[in-house]
Amino acid sequence: MKVLxxxxxxxxxxxxxxxxxxxxxxDIEQVGRAAYLEAVTGKxxxxxxxSQGMDLNQAWTAVWQRHAARYGFSFEVRDPNMDTAAGIRAxxxxxxxxPDVLIVQNPDVQTYARALKQAQDAGIKILQIxxxxxxxxDSYVGNDWIEMGRLEAGELARTCLAPDAPSGKIVWLAGVQxxxxxxxxREGLNQILAENPGLELVSDQPADYDSEKxxxxxxxxxxxxxxxxxxxxxxxxxxxxxxxxxxxAGKQDQVTIVTNxxxxxxxxxxxxxxxxxxxxxxxxxxxxxxxxxxxxxxLQNPDRPAGSEKTVFFGPITRVDKNNASGxxxxxxxxxx
Numbered sequence: 383m384k385v386l387x388x389x390x391x392x393x394x395x396x397x398x399x400x401x402x403x404x405x406x407x408x409d410i411e412q413v414g415r416a417a418y419l420e421a422v423t424g425k426x427x428x429x430x431x432x433s434q435g436m437d438l439n440q441a442w443t444a445v446w447q448r449h450a451a452r453y454g455f456s457f458e459v460r461d462p463n464m465d466t467a468a469g470i471r472a473x474x475x476x477x478x479x480x481p482d483v484l485i486v487q488n489p490d491v492q493t494y495a496r497a498l499k500q501a502q503d504a505g506i507k508i509l510q511i512x513x514x515x516x517x518x519x520d521s522y523v524g525n526d527w528i529e530m531g532r533l534e535a536g537e538l539a540r541t542c543l544a545p546d547a548p549s550g551k552i553v554w555l556a557g558v559q560x561x562x563x564x565x566x567x568r569e570g571l572n573q574i575l576a577e578n579p580g581l582e583l584v585s586d587q588p589a590d591y592d593s594e595k596x597x598x599x600x601x602x603x604x605x606x607x608x609x610x611x612x613x614x615x616x617x618x619x620x621x622x623x624x625x626x627x628x629x630x631a632g633k634q635d636q637v638t639i640v641t642n643x644x645x646x647x648x649x650x651x652x653x654x655x656x657x658x659x660x661x662x663x664x665x666x667x668x669x670x671x672x673x674x675x676x677x678x679x680x681l682q683n684p685d686r687p688a689g690s691e692k693t694v695f696f697g698p699i700t701r702v703d704k705n706n707a708s709g710x711x712x713x714x715x716x717x718x719x
Contacts, residue, residue: 421682423454426481430472432489432513433464437619437715438644438666439487442511444718445670446485446677455482455681466493473497477504483680485673488513490560502689507680511673512664514562518692520680523673525664526696527563530642531570533662533699534614537640539578542611548636549609550580555596555624555641556588557616564588567616584610591616593623600627610637618643618652618661625657645700650712653704663700663711667718672697 427450431439443459450457460476462468466489476484477500484506488494491514498517501508512524535552542550554571557564568586575581585603589596596615604610604627613628615621621641628637638659643649644666652658672695680686702711 418678418682419453421684422678425455425483425681426479427455427457427483427485427677428476428479428481429457429459429485429487430469430476431459431461431487432469434459434461435463437646437648438512438669440715441644441646441666441713441718442670442673444715445667446674448719449674449677464489469494470497473501477501477506480504480506482684483507483509483677485509485511485677486515487511488515488562490558491516491562491565492560505688507686507688509673509676509680512563512669520689520691521673521676521693521695523669523676523695524697525563525642525699527566528570528573529696530563530662530664530699531567532574533570533701534567534640534642535571535574535581537660538612538614538638539574539581541638543578543580547611549582549607549611551582551584551607551610552612552614553585553600553603553610553624554583554587555599555613555615555621556586557591557620559588563616571614589615589620589623591620593620593626595623596620597623597627600624601631604628604631604633604637612638612640615639615641617641618649618658622652622657625652625655629656642699645702645711645713647712647714650702650707653702653707659703661702661707663702664697665700665713667713669697 446457460472462472473494484501486508495515495517498508498515498519502519508519509521510519514522538552542552575583584607587599589599613624618641621639625639628634634656640660641658642662642664645663649661700711
């Protein structure tokens, strides 16, 4: 009898639940979806990059364009093509248009600082991507650059302080000296140098993200220090120049080259060719997805004053070498669209 009562109760409960569900599939609405679509549809997002010629920018843009097309907000790119004066003009033009969200990739910590404050004062929510300004805005999504410096320098410490290492001599191939990545990575390097007195920094020169400059610097350092052990850099597309110089000198088994990058397939190809040994991959598509969530948050909260809340999101970092230079560690742009 008790079993029958339980069965009858379960049947009644199931009937009540079914009665609460609309009979037609067209009437089913995911909780919160309508409100989300209403909040984001028709909104405007503008991105001011350094240059769309960079692989990481192409990855970010592909992801954000996909989100915009799917959910009905507009997304525009104002590309200054590595020209800071053009970048300032692009920012000023964006401020005049008053988009709902402004995404900015800073060339250095100072150049855009005033314009970012002006935009924030105008009520525009600002997301800084991967390269910060001294002006903190609503959100930063990107690398923990101090940790990146520690990871790369730590890699060289393990290699160049080993018993069979040719020396403790290492090179820092900098980017733009006033860039956030450069400043903070150098701090991470300094920390590792202090922790490992056997390491000797024999060269600290900016290659300015240029592979030819990286090649020339490396050639000169190899002539001055034929027992060089390691090179750390700031961008895989530049450090291939250093790798070319090392290969030309026949020192690929002596000199370890460590850098970082967005995770594009070109970095994996450079590892396979012996131009790079280790790339710390910050995976630009994942950064873009994290940023997309921030964009969504901003668009759903239009009444929140710009700059009233400031958040930082550091993305994941994956160590990539010849053993895992494949698959998701080596994205291609067509796969992101």
